[in-house]
Amino acid sequence: MNYWLMKSEPDVFGIEHLKQCENKTEPWDGIRNYQARNFMRDDMKKGDKVFFYHSNCKQPGIVGIAKIVSNAYPDPTQFDAGSNYFDAKSDPENPRWLLVDIKHVRDLKRNVTLTEMKQHADSFGDFQLLKKGNRLSIMPVTEQQWNRVLELEKRSPK
DNA sequence: GCCAACGTTGGC
DNA sequence: GCCAACGTTGGC
Numbered sequence: 001m002n003y004w005l006m007k008s009e010p011d012v013f014g015i016e017h018l019k020q021c022e023n024k025t026e027p028w029d030g031i032r033n034y035q036a037r038n039f040m041r042d043d044m045k046k047g048d049k050v051f052f053y054h055s056n057c058k059q060p061g062i063v064g065i066a067k068i069v070s071n072a073y074p075d076p077t078q079f080d081a082g083s084n085y086f087d088a089k090s091d092p093e094n095p096r097w098l099l100v101d102i103k104h105v106r107d108l109k110r111n112v113t114l115t116e117m118k119q120h121a122d123s124f125g126d127f128q129l130l131k132k133g134n135r136l137s138i139m140p141v142t143e144q145q146w147n148r149v150l151e152l153e154k155r156s157p158k
Numbered sequence: 159g160c161c162a163a164c165g166t167t168g169g170c
Numbered sequence: 171g172c173c174a175a176c177g178t179t180g181g182c
Contacts, residue, residue, distance in 0.1 A: 009168090033177080056168050114169080133175035135167050 002048045003141040004039070005062070005129060006102070007055040015052050015064045015107060024104040025069055029077045030085045032097060036138040040072045040098050043140070050102060051141060051149065053129070054111070061113035062149055070101035112152045123148055 006028065008014060018026055031037060045068065052064040074095035077085035090096040114129070121130050128139040 007168090035177095060169070132169095133167095135176055137167090 002043060002045065003051075003143060003146045004044065004048060004068075005051040005053050005139050005141050006066070007053045007137045009056045010054045011057065014054060015104065018052070018064075018066065018102070018104045019107075021104075025101055026103075027070075027075075027101050028099050029075050031075070031099060031137060032085065032087070033137060035136055037096075037098055039138050039140065040100050044068055044072060044100055046071050049105075049146070051146070052104075059111055059113055061111040061116070062108060063111050064107045065105040066102045067105050068100050069103045072098040072100050075099040108153050110153065112149050116152060117149070120148070120152065 010016075013026075018024065031040070048068040050066040050068060051062045052066050053062050054060060075085070075097040077083040078087040078090045078095060078097045079092060080086055085097075087096060117124060117127075118130055121127075124130060124145050125142070127141075127145055128134050128136055
């Protein structure tokens with residue numbers, strides 16, 4: 001099993017939204033980045049665990065845990081001319097963009113913030129999230145990094 | 159194949 | 171709101 005981190009803007013679709021979805025499950029559409037797509041296509045498997053990260057907000061950080069409940073399949077929004085995610089260059093016979101379904105598992109007891117993780121950067125090793133200029137919306141997380149976040153969660157907030 | 163221009167992301 | 175970093179596009 002693999003671990004992942006997926007970003008979302010809470011003003012657009014936060015963890016509160018995910019919880020309210022039917023069966024707490026939602027197709028993660030709109031990913032239009034090849035690196036992120038390749039992770040979904042090649043490495044992500046049903047049952048993998050996901051940190052749900054809030055980006056582009058006052059307190060960016062990891063706010064919850066989700067899981068992957070489908071393998072990758074074509075993102076229907078790429079063929080919907082009315083969608084913001086429409087891609088005229090994507091061939092229905094060979095779809096360019098994929099998605100996976102994710103399901104809410106639990107909220108973290110508190111927001112484990114980006115600031116806090118940066119303060120403990122040494123114990124995270126090589127972590128995409130902590131790199132300057134990182135814009136990847138789906139990234140792998142090592143087991144060590146996963147456990148480190150859960151350790152931080154147990155601490156009382158600063 | 160190079161690279162400048164452009165649009166987007168996302169922390170601050 | 172600013173702007174650095176990054177990915178994509180398209181002219182050449």
